[in-house]
Amino acid sequence: MKKRYALLATGLLGAALAGCGDSGAEKNDKAIKIGATSGPYSDMVKKAIQPQLEKKGYEVEIVEFSDYIQPNIALANGDIDANLFQHSIYLKTFADEKKLDLTGLVTVPTAPMGLYSSKYKTLDDVPKGAEVATPNDPTNQARALHILEDAGWIDLKDDADPLTVSEKDIVENPKGIVIKPLEAAQLPRAVDSVDVSAVPGNFALAAKFDLLDALVLEKMDEQYRNLVAIKTADADKALAKDLKAAVESDQFDKVIDASFEGFSKPERN
Structure with missing residues (x-):
């Protein structure tokens, strides 16, 4: 619990x-x-x-x-x-x-969720087929998927509930990214083992990340x-x-x- x-x-x-x-x-x-x-x-x-x-x-x-x-x-x-x-x-x-x-x-x-990488400096640097770690709990994974959509890496169903959207709602993946769901607390460490990691703000701060080092920060829903x-x-x-x-x-x-x-x-x- x-x-x-x-x-x-x-x-x-x-x-x-x-x-x-x-x-x-x-x-x-x-x-x-x-x-x-x-x-x-x-x-x-x-x-x-x-x-x-x-x-x-x-x-x-x-x-x-x-x-x-x-x-x-x-x-x-x-x-x-x-x-x-x-x-x-x-x-x-x-x-x-x-x-x-x-x-x-x-x-x-x-503190917003952000995409972090130890390998790449900008979104444009990230290659096709990149492995992207995301939170495995429904609420935070939905947030991560919206960041990926805003980045132009995936397209989600138009009628999907924005608060519960999941991998099954991905209809296009032009960048061919591979999503790797992990427990949220593991996501800061995953920065060194995957191409990109979607880290919730509280975990990023706990890991002493500078929020401004993110490749991109989420457009946070109220x-x-x-x-x-x-x-x-x-x-x-x-x-x-x-x-x-x-x-x-x-x-x-x-x-x-x-x-x-x-x-x-x-x-x-």
Whole structure:
């Protein structure tokens, strides 16, 4: 079960945050805990969100997690007030299966999946018949196939569900690429053994890849962007509003531009 949830999350990977609080609450209600997976998303909370909340009087503690199970359990139990680590597909799947009442509040810039190679410098350099490693879980393989289609290497059925498209939906393969499905965690290492590897952003960052070294980064669908998650009961409380305002602020964008190069930004109204 842990393996299944880890793969669903794609880079990371994925994201979430939010919490409880009320603008007229006592001081103790301003002491909050925000959970995040260790690495770029806990850094994002620390650098881009925490300072803004503290200016509004919150006392923020960041709780780091090393897996994709406990952050949502902790949120549902009230041990933390918000979390940031997952995308909306993972959140819905996890919450439905565990019968948790959680809600995505606002999406954040997210590390995209990319095509990486230790043999070739550009997409045009990759020869016909190249071996391409892709994630073997359905959600992330669909993302990888869309990157390959955008690169002009394959064509997919027009009527295929974009979220569940698989190898059987490939109708044209003019480059003659050979797809090699692997567990997502193996994809960074596969860069040295195949021609090209489609690596989800969270695994790329964990392997110390520079996102900008990718041959190409995905055109990320909004459903794959990490988000701030909260308990549904807290969606109209002051903390939820303050978290959303922080993520959508100019100050937040400045931190992202300075410290999170290559992250794909959500579209804002």
